[in-house]
Amino acid sequence: MKKGKLYLIPVPIHSEDEFNSKFIPPYLTETINKLNIFAVENIRTSRRFLRKINPNFNIDQTTFHIIDKRTEDSEYSNIINSLTKGYDVGVMSESGCPGIADPGQKLCKLAHDKNIITKPLIGPSSIILALMASGLNGQRFKFHGYLPIEKENRIKEIKKIRQNTGAHIFIETPYRNQKVYDDLVQNLKPDDRKLCVASDLTGINESISTKKISELKQDKITLKKYPTIFILE
Template sequence: MEVALYLIPVTLGDTPIESVLPQYNKQIIVQIKHFIVEDIRSARRFLKKVDREIDIDTLTFYPLNKYTSPEEISGYLKPLTQGMPMGVISEAGCPAVADPGADVVAIAQKKNLKVVPLVGPSSIILSVMASGFNGQSFAFHGYIPIEPAERIKTLKHLEQRIYSENQTQLFIETPYRNNKMAEDILNNCRPQTKLCIAANITCEGEYIKTKTVKEWKGKLPDLTKIPCIFLLYK
């Protein structure tokens, strides 16, 4: 096995692993003993789903979140510098994409350590694929402001970019505020602007629909507590 920092995708929800992750990932994962993870408990559960025979107690986990200092992260890579492969596991989807994993990858690159991304589900890419929007030029903005005036200003700015740059705009919201986000879009964007709502991607109850703002009015689904991405285009 090649010594590298392996970026290990995780299912986006309670989806059977074999339906979204290649067998090759398992072959890599079972050989790794050191994991940098966003949440230790969920990482342990994921590894058991990958292979029930994995002895979790023989593994070492290094927590990586917004509170982890660059010095700590750099120290996490010591096993890799000593010739042992390491893995990075996020809460869901692909590590280092809208995820604190990017910090450890940046340090690995700076140290000239090999980084290998494994294939797996990305809600960002999958939502663009299914939206019918411009897949040649798109921008993901993560969470947009909560404060009403700033949120409206941001929505209008993103909508303007659709028309001026011919660019698809993507963003997310905390799941319990999804319904409010959808309403804010309908109340502040042009009637002809297209909105794609992509929810529960790859999971049971997957919902991906594209309509104009005008067509969505009065027909929004209940998005409470559902992982969701919103996409805007012309």
């Protein structure tokens, strides 16, 4: 029997209120319209996204599986079973690319174990958008995910990161942006090294700023609570 495919579907990274179909490659909409099984991080927001993509999307005939930290192996087995039986499945996280700092990785891993085709679709990645626009080293970079929450450990990690060359990328939950920013600026030497702060990417309040640490030390900057990517080089 022909197996289904596992489609990795990126969703917008700007605020839901600013939904703009012009940001969506048409083949993504076409793919979504053919699917009726989804593995998602959040059912409610996924339903809203599907209705924005296609106001006539048949939500009632659609199966949603939740994939997050609490998902049990049996649920993953259910999804893999559907794929093995020939049904295509779409994976969507809350925003951006599934599988990258977001759920989806485990499902892909299981799909490869069963020789199921995984099909990544083009969409927004805040990591890549920030790096493209930062002017920092795109030839060699490292994504660290979140820095430690506890201040002392965070500072230790910042100092460790600084010892390595290339661009270092990390993310933070919006309400901790200021803390991370202050710790970075305070704990780096006032030199020519640079920090890029990229906020609300693709949103109406997008801002991408790359400055030397020596410059940043002179101004007290207040960050707003938008999703933010930090890149240190």
